[in-house]
Amino acid sequence: MFNPATPGFWSDRRVERMLGAVACLVLLLIIGMIAFVFAKAWPSFAHNGLAWFSSGGDVDRQLEDIFNSPSNPADYVYELHAWPLLWGTAVVTFGAVLIGIAFSLFAAIFIVEFAPPRLSGLLEPVVRLLAAVPSVVYGLIGILVIVPWVGEHLISIERKESVANVVQLDGSSIGVGIMILTIMIVPIMIAIVVDALRAVPRSWTEGASALGVNRWRVTWSIVVRTARPAVVAAAVLATARALGEAIMLSMVSGSASFAPNPIDGFTFLFEPTRPLASALVENVEGLTVVPFGQTLFAFAAVLLVSSMFLSLAGFVAKQSMRKYGVQP
Amino acid sequence: MNRTRLLAAAAALALCAPLGTATAAHAATITMSGSTSVAPLATSLAKAFLKSPKGKGNKVVILQGGSDIGITDVSRGRVTLGMSSRDPKPADPGGIVFNKIARDAVCIVSNASNPIPTLSQTQIQDIFSGRVRSWSQVSGATASGPIDLVVRTAASGTQDAFQNIFMGTTLRVAASATTKSSNGLQAQTIKSDPNAIGYASFAFTKGLHTIPYQGVPCTLRNAKSGQYAGSRNFFLVSRGAAKGLAKDFIAFARSSTGQAIVASDWVPLR
Numbered sequence: 001m002f003n004p005a006t007p008g009f010w011s012d013r014r015v016e017r018m019l020g021a022v023a024c025l026v027l028l029l030i031i032g033m034i035a036f037v038f039a040k041a042w043p044s045f046a047h048n049g050l051a052w053f054s055s056g057g058d059v060d061r062q063l064e065d066i067f068n069s070p071s072n073p074a075d076y077v078y079e080l081h082a083w084p085l086l087w088g089t090a091v092v093t094f095g096a097v098l099i100g101i102a103f104s105l106f107a108a109i110f111i112v113e114f115a116p117p118r119l120s121g122l123l124e125p126v127v128r129l130l131a132a133v134p135s136v137v138y139g140l141i142g143i144l145v146i147v148p149w150v151g152e153h154l155i156s157i158e159r160k161e162s163v164a165n166v167v168q169l170d171g172s173s174i175g176v177g178i179m180i181l182t183i184m185i186v187p188i189m190i191a192i193v194v195d196a197l198r199a200v201p202r203s204w205t206e207g208a209s210a211l212g213v214n215r216w217r218v219t220w221s222i223v224v225r226t227a228r229p230a231v232v233a234a235a236v237l238a239t240a241r242a243l244g245e246a247i248m249l250s251m252v253s254g255s256a257s258f259a260p261n262p263i264d265g266f267t268f269l270f271e272p273t274r275p276l277a278s279a280l281v282e283n284v285e286g287l288t289v290v291p292f293g294q295t296l297f298a299f300a301a302v303l304l305v306s307s308m309f310l311s312l313a314g315f316v317a318k319q320s321m322r323k324y325g326v327q328p
Numbered sequence: 329m330n331r332t333r334l335l336a337a338a339a340a341l342a343l344c345a346p347l348g349t350a351t352a353a354h355a356a357t358i359t360m361s362g363s364t365s366v367a368p369l370a371t372s373l374a375k376a377f378l379k380s381p382k383g384k385g386n387k388v389v390i391l392q393g394g395s396d397i398g399i400t401d402v403s404r405g406r407v408t409l410g411m412s413s414r415d416p417k418p419a420d421p422g423g424i425v426f427n428k429i430a431r432d433a434v435c436i437v438s439n440a441s442n443p444i445p446t447l448s449q450t451q452i453q454d455i456f457s458g459r460v461r462s463w464s465q466v467s468g469a470t471a472s473g474p475i476d477l478v479v480r481t482a483a484s485g486t487q488d489a490f491q492n493i494f495m496g497t498t499l500r501v502a503a504s505a506t507t508k509s510s511n512g513l514q515a516q517t518i519k520s521d522p523n524a525i526g527y528a529s530f531a532f533t534k535g536l537h538t539i540p541y542q543g544v545p546c547t548l549r550n551a552k553s554g555q556y557a558g559s560r561n562f563f564l565v566s567r568g569a570a571k572g573l574a575k576d577f578i579a580f581a582r583s584s585t586g587q588a589i590v591a592s593d594w595v596p597l598r
Contacts, residue, residue, distance in 0.1 A: 058503040064482040071419035143513070148520035157473040160523075164461055164474035167504050170521045251513065255506035272506070282481055282509035285394035 037304055040297035047078035052298070055083035059257035059274075063283065067292045076291040084259035086302070088273030091174060091260065092249065093242040096181035101235055103182070104189035105224070111190070112197040113219045124194065131187035135248040142180050142252035147171040155270050167258050167271055174260050175269030177253030181245060185238040192237065196230030197223055229318045236314035240307050243277070250278035276303055356573045361391040362398015362411030363485045364511065365529045366562050369430060370411055372589050373581050380585070382576045395485035399424065402565050408574045410565035413485035413529075415492070425569055429581040430562040431595035432529055434489050435546035437515075437536040439522045442471040446540040452494050455525060458502030463523065471523050477505035478517045478526035486511070489560040490527045531593045551595045559595060 045052055062080050069077045111120045111127075151171025160169045200223045208218045224231075253273055260271035274282070280299045286292045360370055367390060374388035391407070398410030403421035416426050436452060438444055445468040447455075454460040455475060463469040479501050480487040495501070508514040511532045518524040519535055528536070530548065538546040541558050550556035564570075570578050580586050587596040 060482075060507055061500070061503060067482045069419075071421075143516060151521055160474045161462075165458075165504070168474070168476045168506055170476050170478075170506060170517065170524065172506070172517070250509065255508065255517070256504070282507075285484070285509075286396060286482065288397055288400035 034304060037297055037301050040294055041301040042294075043076075043291070044078055044080065044295045044298035045301075048080055052080060052082055053086065054081050055087075055259065056081040059084050059279075063257075063279075063292070063295070066295055067283075067286045067289055069289065069291045073290070078291055078295070080295060080298075082276075082299075082302075084257050085274060085276045085279050085299070087259045088174070088253075088257075089243065089275040089277070092177050092181060092253065092273065092275055093239060095174075095178040096185060096242050097235055097239050099178070099182045100185050100189055100238055101231065104186050104193055104234065105231060107186070108190050108193035108197055109219055109224065111194055113215065113223065124191075127187045127190050127194075131191055133184075135184060135245055136251075138180050138184055139248035139251035142176060142248065143172075146176055146180070147173075147252055150176055150270070159267055159270065163264065163267060163271070167256060169267070169270045169272075170255065171270075172251075172253055172255045172272050173270045174253055174273050177249050177273070177275075180248060180252055181242050184245070184248065185241055188241065189234040189238050192234040193227065193230055196227040199230075200226045228321045232314055232317050232321070236310055239310055243303060243307060243310070245275075246277035246281040249275050250282050254278040254282065355386050357387040357389060358409060358573055358577055359389045359391070359407040360398070360409045360411055360564070361393050361401045361407045362565070363395040363413040363562075364392045365413040365432065365485055365531070366395075366411035367392045368531060369562065369590065369594055370564075372592070373429075373577075373586055376585065376589055377577055377580045380580060382580065383573075386573055388577075395488070399565055402567050405567060408566075409570070409577070412563040412565050413560065414488040415561060415563075423568060425566050426563040427566060427570065427578050428561050428597065429564050429578065429586070430590040430597065431551070431559050432531075432562055433546055433548070433551035433556055433595060434486065434493060434527055434558045434560055435530055435533050435538040436494075436525065436541060436558075437518055437528050437533055437538055438525045439471070439518055440535065440537050441522045442469055443537045444468050444539045446543045448542055449494060452541070453496070453499055456495065456501050456505075457499045458504065473523055476521055476524040477502060478514055478521070478524045479505045479507050480511075480514060481507050481509050486527065486529055493558050493560065494527070548591075548593070548595065552591070562594065 057079075059080070059082060065077050066080065069075065107127075111123050115123065148171055150173065151169075155169050155171065163169065204222055204226070205218050208222055209215075213221075254275065255272040257274045257279065258272055260268050260273050262268050264271065276299050280296055280303075283292070283296060287296060358374075370390055374390065377383035378386065378388060393401075395412040395414050398407070398412055399420055400410075401407045402410035403424050410424075412426065413432065436447060442463070444466065447466075451460075451466065455466065456477060456479075458477075460466065461474055463471040463473060463475055466475070479490075491501075506517065508517060511528060514526055515528060515532055515536060518526050525539075530538075530546065530551070533546070540546065541556065544550050544556045546556055546558065551559050564578055564581065566574060566578070569575075581590075582597065587598065590596045
């Protein structure tokens with residue numbers, strides 16, 4: 001018999017403590033992970049100082065020297081100037097997120113406000129399905145279809161020769177990387193923005209419509225404005241995914257640790273680059289070589305810190321929009 | 329490449345499970361990890377070994393990961409045998425024994441539309457070090473425009489072998505080269521780019537043009553006869569001298585039955 005006065009084993013106080021313990025465990029795990037990664041990465045940062053983040057020399061060659069370090073710990077090689085990897089990460093990530101924000105916002109507006117119900121009923125599940133496709137599938141399509149096509153049809157011999165002494169253009173490029181990454185992150189952004197647009201109180205839009213404002217202006221000045229925090233949240237989530245994307249980028253753009261140069265004009269888009277996460281994945285084979293492993297952990301530490309700052313920046317950005325905003 | 333290792337482990341377990349159940353009473357297990365180039369050979373050898381009188385009723389589990397991982401794993405006692413496609417290095421951990429089981433030809437490969445008749449060692453060094461950057465400077469090449477170098481990352485045993493056999497100690501591959509993290513990605517890139525040149529273990533050259541080295545075509549027959557100069561060794565690495573089942577397995581690999589399997593895609597010892 002159930003007696004509310006004696007709840008038995010599952011008293012509220014006990015449940016609260018147990019749930020609290022689980023939540024604290026998550027916190028502990030995160031702290032433990034950060035401590036572990038930084039402890040492992042420390043020698044690489046300590047030997048290079050701020051020069052770690054600078055440019056200079058060829059990253060691939062520096063990694064090779066680190067990999068071939070002598071076995072005596074005193075002679076370990078650590079020299080690394082990781083700027084090309086950082087620059088590649090930044091260009092690919094922000095390129096994809098900027099295109100993605102515009103694209104997903106308009107797509108979401110169409111799905112919520114303009115599409116006939118039958119079409120939006122079809123589009124939404126498709127978008128959610130696309131969001132779940134594993135990145136390696138995109139990578140395979142990229143390397144088997146898009147990269148050879150770009151290499152054959154979009155890159156002329158003159159263009160190749162113009163940079164041949166510095167870098168090879170074979171189709172695997174920053175442009176293809178940004179394109180496929182955009183395709184990968186857009187579905188998840190659309191899904192978040194759609195939910196937010198739906199959450200805007202109906203009375204607000206009805207009020208505007210009653211005043212004779214047309215549909216587009218209602219959408220743009222009320223619905224989208226209210227949903228701004230959700231757009232920021234979508235952007236933060238997409239950036240985090242783009243930042244950590246390794247396999248696909250390693251397949252379609254990561255053929256050289258090169259820092260593409262915007263001065264090269266249009267050629268810039270055809271230059272290869274290797275983002276941090278890809279560099280990590282491609283070099284995992286050498287993890288057992290001590291200084292090399294520490295260098296890889298340094299990559300991981302940088303990724304970890306960037307994603308923490310990303311969440312923080314997203315949080316700060318949302319503060320100013322809170323007044324009329326709907327939370328996703 | 330954790331994912332590859334897991335997949336390979338799953339495949340190896342699936343392979344061995346039906347054979348292992350027969351006389352499970354005194355079954356022993358050999359675990360191996362290491363070179364992705366040696367793994368296909370080790371898998372074929374293990375299949376045959378488990379059917380042989382000495383191997384019957386036992387298990388073999390094969391993981392991959394790269395030569396250096398195999399060597400480290402075995403030196404720490406994580407696996408019974410490490411697979412290595414590179415020669416011992418002075419910096420390797422002490423107390424391990426390299427048991428040679430086969431040889432392997434490293435071929436210089438180009439896109440099938442660019443059948444270069446032959447390359448000398450100097451030409452290969454010029455091309456890969458970046459001194460020669462255009463196909464118009466290479467005699468016999470049908471491709472035009474810049475040369476695209478497609479090589480492997482530093483941790484690869486094939487990269488190590490290429491460096492030792494063709495480049496020597498002082499020259500290095502040009503910094504502009506495209507570096508790929510696996511044999512498959514490298515072959516795919518060369519297949520889709522008419523201007524590409526690279527190197528590959530003989531087993532991975534299907535669909536590519538193999539360029540004769542010093543006038544000798546890169547074929548199994550030439551590598552077996554010793555005429556083809558670009559070959560390297562495959563090792564099973566043990567911690568101390570191999571004992572028990574591992575010793576039997578190495579002996580099997582070196583026996584005439586084992587070497588007949590080697591001869592299908594690699595170069596036997598004799």
